[in-house]
Structures are given as structure tokens and as C-alpha cells.
Amino acid sequence: MWQAYGFPLVTIDQVRLLLTGHGVHARKLRRVLALLSADWHPLAELVRLPAVPRRTVQELLKAIADDLDVDGERYRVNPARQADYRAAFGLTEDVADPVDALVPRHTDQLRLILADIAEVPAPLSALDHVQATAQTALKRALWLDNTYELGGRHLLCLGDHDLTSLAVCAVNPDVTVTVVDLDDRLLEYIDHKTSQRGWRIRTLHADFRFGLPPSLVETADLVFSDPPYTPEGMGLFAGRAIEALEDTGSGRILLAYGFSDRTPALGLKVQQELQRLGLVFEAILPAFNRFDGAQAIGSAADLYVCRPTSRRTVSSGTRIYTHGAQSVESSGPSREALSTLSDLAPRPESSPPPKPRGPGWAEPIGKGAASLALDLTADPGPWLLRSMLASSPARLAALVPNNHPAVSSAAGQQELQSLVRTRFSLKFLRNNPDNKHTIVVADQVLAGTLEPGDLVVREVLMKAHGKLGNVWREALITASRGALTKRQAREVVENAAPNSDDLELRLIDLPKHRIAELLPVIATSVTL
Numbered sequence: 352m353w354q355a356y357g358f359p360l361v362t363i364d365q366v367r368l369l370l371t372g373h374g375v376h377a378r379k380l381r382r383v384l385a386l387l388s389a390d391w392h393p394l395a396e397l398v399r400l401p402a403v404p405r406r407t408v409q410e411l412l413k414a415i416a417d418d419l420d421v422d423g424e425r426y427r428v429n430p431a432r433q434a435d436y437r438a439a440f441g442l443t444e445d446v447a448d449p450v451d452a453l454v455p456r457h458t459d460q461l462r463l464i465l466a467d468i469a470e471v472p473a474p475l476s477a478l479d480h481v482q483a484t485a486q487t488a489l490k491r492a493l494w495l496d497n498t499y500e501l502g503g504r505h506l507l508c509l510g511d512h513d514l515t516s517l518a519v520c521a522v523n524p525d526v527t528v529t530v531v532d533l534d535d536r537l538l539e540y541i542d543h544k545t546s547q548r549g550w551r552i553r554t555l556h557a558d559f560r561f562g563l564p565p566s567l568v569e570t571a572d573l574v575f576s577d578p579p580y581t582p583e584g585m586g587l588f589a590g591r592a593i594e595a596l597e598d599t600g601s602g603r604i605l606l607a608y609g610f611s612d613r614t615p616a617l618g619l620k621v622q623q624e625l626q627r628l629g630l631v632f633e634a635i636l637p638a639f640n641r642f643d644g645a646q647a648i649g650s651a652a653d654l655y656v657c658r659p660t661s662r663r664t665v666s667s668g669t670r671i672y673t674h675g676a677q678s679v680e681s682s683g684p685s686r687e688a689l690s691t692l693s694d695l696a697p698r699p700e701s702s703p704p705p706k707p708r709g710p711g712w713a714e715p716i717g718k719g720a721a722s723l724a725l726d727l728t729a730d731p732g733p734w735l736l737r738s739m740l741a742s743s744p745a746r747l748a749a750l751v752p753n754n755h756p757a758v759s760s761a762a763g764q765q766e767l768q769s770l771v772r773t774r775f776s777l778k779f780l781r782n783n784p785d786n787k788h789t790i791v792v793a794d795q796v797l798a799g800t801l802e803p804g805d806l807v808v809r810e811v812l813m814k815a816h817g818k819l820g821n822v823w824r825e826a827l828i829t830a831s832r833g834a835l836t837k838r839q840a841r842e843v844v845e846n847a848a849p850n851s852d853d854l855e856l857r858l859i860d861l862p863k864h865r866i867a868e869l870l871p872v873i874a875t876s877v878t879l
Contacts, residue, residue, distance in 0.1 A: 377500035472536040483513035492518035507571035538862035564860040577607035590665030609652030691784035696724035712741035773809040804874035820854030
């Protein structure tokens with residue numbers, strides 16, 4: 352088709368292949384093309400203006416040699432071809448413009464972002480949520496699109512209460528985005544907006560203290576995050592970002608971070624933590640991010656552009672935030688509370704009481720144990736459900752705060768029970784062992800009391816760490832007592848699944864609202 356523009360197909364293929372090989376960094380080469388397609392430029396300017404290495408510029412000049420005019424040390428695309436190059440590579444006037452000049456040109460996107468932020472679930476202080484302004488979300492999106500070649504690439508957002516994912520897709524809908532967050536409310540909100548607009552955003556649940564969903568390891572071209580502003584939080588999120596990059600050579604990590612000019616030692620600790628992970632600071636853009644709040648740091652944070660030099664082990668604890676039970680300063684539950692938890696965990700015939708263990712569900716927990724005691728006193732909300740999905744003992748007891756959303760109201764208790772009813776029968780011991788806590792006791796439901804559809808759901812819940820499509824298929828075969836073949840069961844699953852992409856994921860990594868949508872579908876699939 353490019354021959355219709357009047358230049359050889361082989362030339363455009365060579366240039367396009369060169370740009371593709373540079374991945375997310377092809378944007379700089381497009382800036383060189385924009386210069387060449389506008390006027391004469393010496394080699395030194397083609398290197399200096401877009402900040403591209405001399406050797407890379409020379410490779411580009413070689414690729415377009417058939418359409419290149421040369422006058423000593425000056426170069427340009429032949430005037431008869433310039434319009435064709437601008438059309439072929441989208442060399443619009445804003446390709447090389449600074450981001451601050453682009454923001455006023457995107458009023459439609461800004462209005463959309465303002466409306467999205469107005470409806471986003473309320474910030475959670477326990478997760479250090481402070482809302483970035485709509486202008487900041489748009490500026491992030493424009494900076495990413497103006498700096499990197501986003502089309503066809505994978506951007507991962509580690510946490511996204513600021514809705515950077517929606518802003519990026521408003522600017523460039525050709526990018527694929529994954530949002531991973533601890534807040535199930537936010538994931539449901541982003542899913543809803545995505546389905547309305549047809550953007551390529553998928554959401555997954557994770558607490559980065561316990562690992563990334565395996566499906567995300569070494570998959571991203573770029574990672575963006577606005578982590579908790581503690582050395583522990585910044586180091587953890589940055590470490591997970593490194594794990595998520597497909598190529599540590601070409602991948603980049605973008606981090607928002609701010610500290611008060613009254614406490615430079617805190618900034619030093621964070622920068623040392625990032626350097627310990629082998630990150631090189633390619634740029635620090637001062638006061639790039641602005642917030643409605645965070646006045647202690649001037650309602651602003653820098654943007655760190657980081658390049659990894661290797662993959663290094665991430666060390667983490669559960670206390671990474673600045674507020675609440677998960678804060679670095681929190682002391683945790685009393686010995687008396689933990690002792691009461693242990694006493695309630697075993698069934699009457701079981702002994703001795705299990706030792707309380709902390710949260711985490713990267714792998715199945717409590718395998719081979721008769722009972723399990725979980726200290727979830729720092730649970731921001733999601734840990735209790737995920738712990739139940741991950742556990743295998745006949746009984747577990749979990750200590751959670753009284754204000755936990757799954758125990759503080761009848762609606763919260765009913766929702767949790769409805770999600771795990773084929774696995775556990777729940778008792779909520781409010782104000783036990785004191786007026787600050789609740790102990791949730793979960794007793795295993797006997798398989799013999801369940802209908803066939805519920806048995807399939809039970810099988811899927813008991814293998815929440817397996818690939819959903821495989822686990823669901825095997826559960827159907829088991830329920831049919833071998834009447835279904837693997838092929839037949841697979842066809843049932845593929846036809847019934849609300850979201851085919853979820854079949855490649857683990858149930859435990861899905862947002863809560865998608866789990867809730869799936870379970871009734873799984874139950875009825877036994878009759879298909």
C-alpha cells in the first residue's frame with residue numbers, strides 16, 4: 352500500500368523494522384525522522400536535538416538511504432517523500448514538543464479524567480492514598496506517550512488510585528495496560544470504565560509484599576507506580592517493577608516520589624534503597640506530580656525515570672506505609688490476642704494449638720495441617736478472603752480488626768460467606784479477644800452435603816493457585832465422574848467463561864468482583 356504514496360516498499364519496511372527493534376524507545380527515532388522530514392539538518396543536530404546516540408542516527412540514515420538527500424554533512428528526506436514519511440510514521444507537530452506545551456491541547460481528555468476522578472472510590476489512608484490532580488494524570492500520560500513508543504506495548508501500573516491507566520488510554524488507546532492493585536474497589540471501577548470504552552486495560556489483584564501474580568513476571572515494557580513514600584515501600588514496589596520487566600535492558604521504571612525539603616535524609620534513604628536494587632536514575636523531574644493533599648511534602652512529588660542494571664532479590668515486611676496498622680511504626684497485636692487466636696483455631700479433638708502465622712498467599716498455606724491461626728490484624732481489607740482461598744486445613748481462625756469491611760457489617764459478612772460458602776462455614780466472634788478485634792472462625796464444609804454445581808465451585812476454590820481454565824475443566828470432569836472428556840469439558844469452560852482472558856490466570860489473582868461473577872457461572876456450567 353505504501354507504493355501508492357510513491358516510495359519503494361522496501362524503504363518503508365527497513366525504517367519500520369528499525370523502529371520496531373527499538374521497542375518503547377522508538378519515539379526518539381521518530382523525532383529524528385520528523386527533523387529529516389522538515390528541513391536540512393547536520394548530523395550533530397540529529398544527534399543533539401532528540402538526544403539519540405550518533406550510531407543510532409547513522410543506522411536510521413542508512414535505512415532511508417534511497418529517500419535521503421545529502422549535502423556534505425547535512426541530511427534531509429527528499430522533499431517529494433517528506434509528506435509520505437510524515438503520514439507513514441505519524442510525524443505530527445507535537446512529536447518533539449515538551450509535555451507542558453501539550454497539556455493545554457488536550458482539553459477533551461482532561462474533562463474525561465476529571466469526571467473519572469470525581470467518581471473514583473474514596474482514598475484509603477491505610478494505603479497512603481493521596482489523590483493526584485487530573486492535570487497530573489494527564490501530564491503523566493502525555494509524558495509517557497511523548498517519551499516512549501506506546502502503541503502495541505505493555506504498560507504495567509503497580510497501584511493506580513490516581514487512574515494513570517485511564518489517562519494513558521485516553522491519550523493513546525493503542526497501548527495495552529495492566530493494573531495491579533490491593534484495592535478491590537478500584538479494580539472494579541477501572542474494569543467498569545474499561546468495558547464502557549473498549550480500551551485494553553486488564554486488572555489483577557495483588558499485595559506486592561507477597562509477590563506479583565506469576566502471569567505478570569517478565570511481561571512489561573514499562574512500569575509506572577506511585578508507591579508508599581517510605582524506604583520500605585519504595586524498595587518493595589521498585590523491586591516488583593524490576594521483576595515485571597520483560598527486558599531489563601530496554602525496560603524502564605517510572606516512580607513518583609516526594610520528600611520534604613526539611614527532611615533530606617529521608618530522600619537519601621529512599622534513593623539508597625533504589626540504588627541497592629541496581630537502579631540507575633536516568634532522570635529526576637522535579638515537582639512533576641501534584642496532589643490534592645500531601646501538604647507535608649508541598650503537595651508535590653518528583654518523577655524518577657529508572658533503568659535497571661540487573662534483577663535483584665526483593666526483601667519485604669508487611670509494614671511499608673505511613674499510616675495505620677501497616678505503618679512502619681505499628682507494634683502489632685498483643686500477646687493475649689494472639690494466644691486467644693491460637694486457642695480458637697483447633698477443633699476440640701485437635702492439639703496442640705497452632706502457632707499464629709502472618710499473612711501471605713503466594714503459595715497454598717497450611718498444607719497438611721489440621722488447623723491454622725492467622726494474624727491478619729494489619730489487614731487493609733483483602734487479606735481475609737485471599738487467605739481463605741489459599742488455605743487447606745479443616746479449620747482456620749483469623750484475627751482481624753473490628754472495622755474490617757468483611758466483618759464490621761451484616762452486608763460485609765454475608766458477602767464473604769457467599770464467596771466461600773462451598774468451602775467454609777463462618778462464625779464472626781465480634782469484640783474477641785478485645786473491643787478492637789474480631790476472630791473469624793472458618794470450618795470446612797463437607798463435600799457430601801453439596802449439590803453437583805457447588806461441588807464444582809468447591810473444587811475450583813480449593814485449587815485457587817492453579818490456572819483457572821485447567822482447574823475448572825478438571826472439576827467438571829470430576830463432577831461428571833468421567834462422563835466428560837477433556838475436550839468436552841474444555842469446550843464447556845470456554846463457552847461459559849465471562850472473560851476468556853481470565854482462564855489463563857489464577858483465581859486468587861482475580862479482583863473480587865470477577866470472582867463473584869465467576870462462581871455462579873461455574874456452578875451452572877455443570878449442566879451445560
